[in-house]
Amino acid sequence: MKVHEYQARALMESAGIPVPPSEVIEVADDAAAAFQKLGGGKAVIKAQVHAGGRGKAGFVKLVDSSQEAVESAGWMLSNRMVSNQTGPDGIAVRKLLMAGAVDIAREYYLSVVLDRAKRVPVMMASAEGGVEIEEVAATNPDAIKKAWFHPHLGLQPFQAIGLAAAIGLRGAQAKAASKIMLQLGRLFLDKDCSLAEINPLIATPDGEILAIDAKFNFDDSADFRHKDVAAMFDPSEENPAELRAKEHNLSYIALDGNIGCLVNGAGLAMSTMDIIKLHGGEPANFLDVGGSVTPEGAVEAFRIILADDAVKAVLVNIFGGIARCDVIADALIKAAREIGFQIPVVVRLEGTNVEIARKMLAEANIEALKPAADLTDAARQVCAAV
Numbered sequence: 503m504k505v506h507e508y509q510a511r512a513l514m515e516s517a518g519i520p521v522p523p524s525e526v527i528e529v530a531d532d533a534a535a536a537f538q539k540l541g542g543g544k545a546v547i548k549a550q551v552h553a554g555g556r557g558k559a560g561f562v563k564l565v566d567s568s569q570e571a572v573e574s575a576g577w578m579l580s581n582r583m584v585s586n587q588t589g590p591d592g593i594a595v596r597k598l599l600m601a602g603a604v605d606i607a608r609e610y611y612l613s614v615v616l617d618r619a620k621r622v623p624v625m626m627a628s629a630e631g632g633v634e635i636e637e638v639a640a641t642n643p644d645a646i647k648k649a650w651f652h653p654h655l656g657l658q659p660f661q662a663i664g665l666a667a668a669i670g671l672r673g674a675q676a677k678a679a680s681k682i683m684l685q686l687g688r689l690f691l692d693k694d695c696s697l698a699e700i701n702p703l704i705a706t707p708d709g710e711i712l713a714i715d716a717k718f719n720f721d722d723s724a725d726f727r728h729k730d731v732a733a734m735f736d737p738s739e740e741n742p743a744e745l746r747a748k749e750h751n752l753s754y755i756a757l758d759g760n761i762g763c764l765v766n767g768a769g770l771a772m773s774t775m776d777i778i779k780l781h782g783g784e785p786a787n788f789l790d791v792g793g794s795v796t797p798e799g800a801v802e803a804f805r806i807i808l809a810d811d812a813v814k815a816v817l818v819n820i821f822g823g824i825a826r827c828d829v830i831a832d833a834l835i836k837a838a839r840e841i842g843f844q845i846p847v848v849v850r851l852e853g854t855n856v857e858i859a860r861k862m863l864a865e866a867n868i869e870a871l872k873p874a875a876d877l878t879d880a881a882r883q884v885c886a887a888v
Contacts, residue, residue: 503720505734506550508599510716514700517689519682521713524601526550530576534568536600544603547574548715549595552736554634555585561595564603571600596738604712609702610669611635612683614690617650624650625657625687629669631702657687671705678711679703693731694724743806750802752791759784760888762807762816764800766791766825774819777877783885786813791825800833804841815846815887817880822853831859835866843870846887850880 505513511521525536527547537545549561556562561583563574575598582592609631617624628646630638638645647668649661662680671679682703690698697719704714725732737745747754753768757775761783765771768790775785787810791803807813820830834849847870851859863871872887874880 503722503725503731503735504552505718505720505731506552506597506599506736507548507715507717508550508597509734510718511599511713513689513693513718514686514713514716517685519685519689519700519713520678520711522601522604524599527575527598527600528579528596530572530579533571533575533598533600537565537568537571540600540602542568545571545600546603547571547578548599548601549578549583550597550599551583551588551593551595553583553585553587553593555587556583559583559585575600594738601714604704604714605707606702606704606714607707608705610671610679610704611638611646611699611701612679612686612703613697613699613701614687614695615697620650622650622653623687623690624648625661625665625683627665627669627683631704635701651687653691656691657684659684662687675705675709675711682711682713693718693728694721695719696721743809747789747803747806750799752789752799752803752806754790754803754806755788756810757785757787758812759786760812760814761884762786762789762810762813763819764789764791764803764807764816765819766821766830770819770821774817774877774881777881778817778885781881781885783881783888786810797829797833797836800830801837801840804833804837808841808843808845813845815848815884816843817884818847818849818851819877819880820849820851820853822851822856822859826854827851827859828855828862831862834871835862835868838866838868838870843868846870846872846884848872848874848880848884848887850874850877852876 508526514521527533527536545565547563549556561578565571565574578595582594584592611628611631614623614625626646626648630645647665649665651657662683666676666679686698699717700713702714704712720731744754761778763774763785765774771788771790778785849871874883
């Protein structure tokens, strides 16, 4: 789960991390009052969307007056933002963040993520802030300094002091930055984050250290114990099909291809997409119906897949263990009769009750259902079909 920048700022403030004052705008005319409330000097307006590239897309603007603030806000709220992370159709902007402009002497990068290789959180800091950290990692990996810490004990003061020194901070600035590092590390653990990122962390000409922009992602599995974080969820920023799937306990991720996939088990779903690619096709989705799928859940899975106009064929790949093949066959038949398959649906079934399932499909005599001998045959058939 992601949150907007204005929500990330609120989280940092609650943790004691210094953040410049800001206002949230939903109506362009409110920008004038927000501008005056922030002191009436220069201010920056930023679109609140779950996508990067805002600055290059023109959705981060520096304004010098109330009138300019209203004009910029009106333009952002009435145009879709298109960047390399949104696709050609772009995304609607519903909220804006306005913050007082801050003089910047130096920019730094700071984040906490889970190091899956070491199985512990790692704090990363760099003196090259304000740019994409992936670019820094590719061109100058030594510029990223790291400190791994225990998931229960948290980041230790000596580690924070070491990181601050490693990125060139000294004296009072190093002390202030190390305090922010400790607060960010604690926030990461307390809120079950998967990412806690400040970019940039800045030093002002007066030596003050401030968090200017932040990004937080959270572990969805921990939502039940963080009601305050769960309340920040913005469904308008999510794919409607993915939200619909979640309501039915289905794991669905939309992709760019034209072959729909309905599979039980995440590993098998990944393998299915791989073999589709191997035979020249492009998967339209990742969809794991899980081991305890019901006929109703499987029918809903078909509704979600077929709602995508790009889908020209579907590959059903079920290895029956907990999920029985006859349950899936029953769902296939119901879906065909309720929804109506206008495109080929190639079916590969193996495992529990597979003979019963194959008999059910044969007796149903539904033209769109194409049985496959094995997974390779299924992949060849579905790729040929599109």
